[in-house]
Amino acid sequence: MKAFTHWSLFFLLVPLIGTAIFVAAPAMNLWLPKDVSVMGGEIDHLFYLILWLTGVVFLLTQILLAFFVWFYDARRRTEPAIYSHGNHSLELFWTVIPAFILVFLGLYQIQAWANLTMRPPEDPALEVEVTGRQFEWRIRYPGPDGEFDTPDDLYHVNDLHVPVNREVVVYLKSEDVLHSFFLPNLRLKQDIVPGMTGRVWFRAKEVGEFDLVCAELCGWGHYKMKGRLTIQSQENFQQWLKTMANEQEAVQ
Amino acid sequence: MNVSSTSSSIFLGCFLLTLFGGMLGCEQTPAEFTANTEGLVTPQYWFAEQMESLQERREEELAQLEDPAQQQALETQLQERKKEIDEEYRERFLREKEVSTELANVLKGYFGTPNKPYVSKELGLDYKQIALASGPTNSANDLVLTKSGQVYAGMPLQETESTLVLEDLNAGPLTLEKSKIADRFPQRGLYRQHCMHCHGMTGDGNGPTASFLHPYPRDFRPGKFKFISTHRASEKPTKDDLIRILKNGIHGTAMPAFLLLPDDQLGALAEYVIYLSMRGEIELYLRQLSEIEEDFAVPGEEDFTKELVDSGIDYVSGNWQDLDSKRVQPPAPPEMPLEESIALGRELFYDEKRTKCAGCHGDYALGDGQIQVDYWNKLKANTQGEPVEDVDKLFALPLQKINPRNLRIGTYRGGRRPIDLYWRMYCGVIPSGMPEFGSSLSSDDIWHLVHYVQSLPYDSISKAAVDHNPQAPARERF
Numbered sequence: 121m122k123a124f125t126h127w128s129l130f131f132l133l134v135p136l137i138g139t140a141i142f143v144a145a146p147a148m149n150l151w152l153p154k155d156v157s158v159m160g161g162e163i164d165h166l167f168y169l170i171l172w173l174t175g176v177v178f179l180l181t182q183i184l185l186a187f188f189v190w191f192y193d194a195r196r197r198t199e200p201a202i203y204s205h206g207n208h209s210l211e212l213f214w215t216v217i218p219a220f221i222l223v224f225l226g227l228y229q230i231q232a233w234a235n236l237t238m239r240p241p242e243d244p245a246l247e248v249e250v251t252g253r254q255f256e257w258r259i260r261y262p263g264p265d266g267e268f269d270t271p272d273d274l275y276h277v278n279d280l281h282v283p284v285n286r287e288v289v290v291y292l293k294s295e296d297v298l299h300s301f302f303l304p305n306l307r308l309k310q311d312i313v314p315g316m317t318g319r320v321w322f323r324a325k326e327v328g329e330f331d332l333v334c335a336e337l338c339g340w341g342h343y344k345m346k347g348r349l350t351i352q353s354q355e356n357f358q359q360w361l362k363t364m365a366n367e368q369e370a371v372q
Numbered sequence: 373m374n375v376s377s378t379s380s381s382i383f384l385g386c387f388l389l390t391l392f393g394g395m396l397g398c399e400q401t402p403a404e405f406t407a408n409t410e411g412l413v414t415p416q417y418w419f420a421e422q423m424e425s426l427q428e429r430r431e432e433e434l435a436q437l438e439d440p441a442q443q444q445a446l447e448t449q450l451q452e453r454k455k456e457i458d459e460e461y462r463e464r465f466l467r468e469k470e471v472s473t474e475l476a477n478v479l480k481g482y483f484g485t486p487n488k489p490y491v492s493k494e495l496g497l498d499y500k501q502i503a504l505a506s507g508p509t510n511s512a513n514d515l516v517l518t519k520s521g522q523v524y525a526g527m528p529l530q531e532t533e534s535t536l537v538l539e540d541l542n543a544g545p546l547t548l549e550k551s552k553i554a555d556r557f558p559q560r561g562l563y564r565q566h567c568m569h570c571h572g573m574t575g576d577g578n579g580p581t582a583s584f585l586h587p588y589p590r591d592f593r594p595g596k597f598k599f600i601s602t603h604r605a606s607e608k609p610t611k612d613d614l615i616r617i618l619k620n621g622i623h624g625t626a627m628p629a630f631l632l633l634p635d636d637q638l639g640a641l642a643e644y645v646i647y648l649s650m651r652g653e654i655e656l657y658l659r660q661l662s663e664i665e666e667d668f669a670v671p672g673e674e675d676f677t678k679e680l681v682d683s684g685i686d687y688v689s690g691n692w693q694d695l696d697s698k699r700v701q702p703p704a705p706p707e708m709p710l711e712e713s714i715a716l717g718r719e720l721f722y723d724e725k726r727t728k729c730a731g732c733h734g735d736y737a738l739g740d741g742q743i744q745v746d747y748w749n750k751l752k753a754n755t756q757g758e759p760v761e762d763v764d765k766l767f768a769l770p771l772q773k774i775n776p777r778n779l780r781i782g783t784y785r786g787g788r789r790p791i792d793l794y795w796r797m798y799c800g801v802i803p804s805g806m807p808e809f810g811s812s813l814s815s816d817d818i819w820h821l822v823h824y825v826q827s828l829p830y831d832s833i834s835k836a837a838v839d840h841n842p843q844a845p846a847r848e849r850f
Contacts, residue, residue: 256621256628271830275788277620277629340569340581341628348632370789371705 128190135182142175156326156351157306162232164307169228173221240321245286252292252299252312255341257332261361274364278347283357284327292318300336303349309335324351415464422457426450471662478658478681483651486563486574494682495650495689498643504636505644509561562637563644566630575648577748578769585626587774591748592645593652595688596803599786601795602698603810606691607802610699614642616787624783646692653688654681700798700810702791705819717824720817727809727821732776737828739778746774747803774804782829793822 145151155164191197249268251258259280263272282288292301294314301320302309310320334345352360430450437443484490489506491499530537537547564573570589572579577591590597599617600609609617615638621629630638661680706713721729721737734741749771777785786792786801797818800808809818828834 254626254628258623269830271826277623278631344566344628346632368789370791371794372701372791 128186128193131189132183132186135179135186138178138182139175142171153304153331154326155305155307156324156328156330157303157308158323158325159232159235160305160307162235166229166232170225173225236320240289240319241287241323243287244289244321246282246288247291248280248282248288249291249293250280250301251295252301252334252338252345253295254297254339255334255344257334257345257347258295261364263365272365274361274368276364278332279350280332280347281350281352281357281360282324283354284324284351286354287321287323289319289321292320297338298336299334299338299345302333302335303330304333305330305349311336327351327353327356415461415468418464419457419461422461426453426457471659475655475658475662479651479655482654482681482685483647486648486651489644489647491647492685494685495647496693497647497650501636501640501643502647504560504640505562507560507564509565562641566633567641570626575645575652583769586772587625587746588748588769588772589626591652592649593656594748595649595653595691596747597649598801598804599792599796600799601700602695603700603799603808605695605698608691608695610695611639611642611646612696612699614645615639618642620787622785624777624785650688650692654684657684657688700795702794702798702815702818705790705823706816710823713820713823714827716817717820717822717827720813720821721824726812729821732805733779734776736833737779737825739776741776743773743775744805745771746805749773776806779825779828780831780834790819790822790826793825794818797821 152164152167155161157163192201247262247266247268249260251260257278257280259276259278260268261274261276262268263270263274265272280290290301292310292312293316294312297314299312300309301312301318303322306322306324308320308322310318312318328351330349330351332347332349334342336342338345430446433446434443437446480490482490482492482495487507489499489502491497491502535547569579569581570585571577571592572582572589575592577589577593579589582589596607597609597613599613599622600607601613602608602610617627618633618638618641619629619631621627621631630641633641658681661684720727721733723729724731730737730741732741732744733739777783782788784792786796796806797813798808798810798815800806800810802808809821813821
């Protein structure tokens with residue numbers, strides 16, 4: 121029986137299957153969730169940029185690997201192996217190019233990073249406090265007076281309602297352990313450290329119901345910490361606040 | 373090793389007296405019916421304790437005796453005692469086994485098992501809902517709708533490769549083709565998915581994650597519930613009460629909110645909790661019965677047992693009937709400026725005759741007045757509230773003391789709406805020691821108290837208890 125001689129083709133399957141998965145994933149609904157944030161495009165752009173860069177490098181190196189496997193096959197080449205000790209210009213080449221890419225990425229994403237973490241909206245339309253606790257999201261709105269810590273604060277749980285096309289600031293707290301406030305559709309993820317108040321902001325551009333999940337393993341009930349983000353039109357949101365306030369004041 | 377406690381004895385005492393008084397017409401003194409959990413102690417524990425005391429006696433008495441002959445005599449005496457203990461342990465062990473089997477059989481007859489429930493008609497429960505909540509998660513195959521419209525969960529009488537023979541609740545044995553069993557309830561097993569790991573498979577509040585929670589998850593079996601809107605209705609909540617707790621969770625405890633579950637699933641879970649509670653009450657009742665009634669486990673005495681069990685079922689299910697009509701619907705709050713109402717509420721709060729609120733909740737309402745042992749833990753405590761060591765198989769978790777609520781942090785376990793607070797005061801949170809004021813205070817008075825309690829988190833000195841400023845670090849809120 122003739123032995124299998126085309127191992128190089130086998131190794132070529134790695135880049136092929138890898139690429140095929142990436143091409144097929146969006147069609148199979150396994151790709152990024154729908155982006156409904158004004159800032160989301162920026163994040164996705166960075167994601168795709170890095171994906172392309174690493175993707176190209178991945179393909180090149182894998183194809184090169186397959187080529188070497190084929191080229192240096194002992195059955196094909198009979199001359200003995202030569203052991204070399206480095207090639208100065210080659211090493212310079214593959215050190216300087218990645219370093220250059222890294223510096224480029226570092227500079228390129230500075231704006232996005234600053235927008236996400238250093239430039240809070242000056243006059244947000246809504247401030248809301250979200251407190252993670254094992255295992256739920258406790259939500260507090262400041263109520264009609266716009267100030268927390270007053271008797272008209274509105275309390276809710278697991279269902280974060282926000283208006284569309286408005287700046288929203290979320291204060292993040294934890295009552296117990298590390299949690300991570302993750303809104304996949306808004307491309308927003310922020311760890312919550314107990315004892316610290318986190319602050320994130322976003323502006324949604326589409327109404328709908330989306331996931332709010334905990335992205336930091338926070339205990340045995342971590343999977344339970346699935347909430348809902350409800351993005352509503354301004355009128356519906358105000359209406360909802362009013363309904364909530366009435367419910368909270370129920371005396372019958 | 374007497375584990376009796378006042379409130380449990382009152383409850384079970386009344387319960388049993390009602391039953392025996394009416395049915396047997398025999399003169400039983402209340403003393404015989406005081407609930408002691410002694411009967412609930414395992415034979416193994418009893419044996420260990422006997423051996424320990426024997427050892428103590430030996431060490432004490434041997435030290436006092438110097439004459440070897442006397443010592444020898446004592447040893448013989450002790451040996452005999454040891455034999456007696458062995459004999460009794462044997463008896464207790466066999467009896468326990470017999471009783472357990474009998475109990476399991478009786479319970480199965482009336483309730484099926486929590487995994488494959490059966491609901492006899494007398495219970496007045498919605499079987500479809502219970503079927504939805506029970507069983508393995510997402511399982512549908514063992515659940516079928518029979519010709520007569522009954523849902524039947526599990527327990528096939530006969531099974532071949534293609535057919536099942538089930539006992540239809542109305543029409544008797546029924547053969548069904550497996551291929552035609554509709555996948556009607558893909559969401560089965562809700563209880564296992566969401567509740568079981570804390571509340572336990574049988575609702576005994578002792579699931580795998582129970583022991584590291586404070587307070588413990590609720591043990592449904594004694595049939596006691598804290599957050600109720602019914603007054604003097606054996607501490608039973610309406611179904612709406614249960615669903616509200618499911619939806620909002622119990623802030624300050626480990627009970628999370630299930631707000632996003634669909635309504636039919638919440639309804640099913642609430643119904644299942646009622647089912648588990650009924651089943652548990654009957655289970656505990658049967659255990660007590662097995663201690664009092666010698667014939668309980670003797671085969672051939674079934675009729676007598678059946679009557680007793682039937683009346684127990686009537687009593688338990690009766691407590692759950694018509695609760696909606698017993699729901700307290702308060703009149704509107706009195707019309708007066710809020711500040712005046714708060715001031716009146718404050719007076720009531722510190723009233724040492726009418727309310728004694730400060731006695732438990734503390735002079736500053738910080739919940740530091742008096743540490744309590746709640747109903748479920750009382751079953752594990754002696755009359756002084758000290759832990760009893762004999763943690764037996766029915767109440768396996770160690771004693772846990774609970775604090776009265778700190779009213780200044782704005783965390784309200786049973787809900788924060790005024791009506792919720794009104795119910796807490798009107799109906800009480802009886803199992804935890806919070807008395808009901810529905811009988812002693814007017815509705816206006818209760819409203820004043822509600823207003824005062826609602827104002828407390830915003831009182832100037834409350835800032836020290838918790839900082840509400842979102843910019844400030846979060847503090848513990850329970």
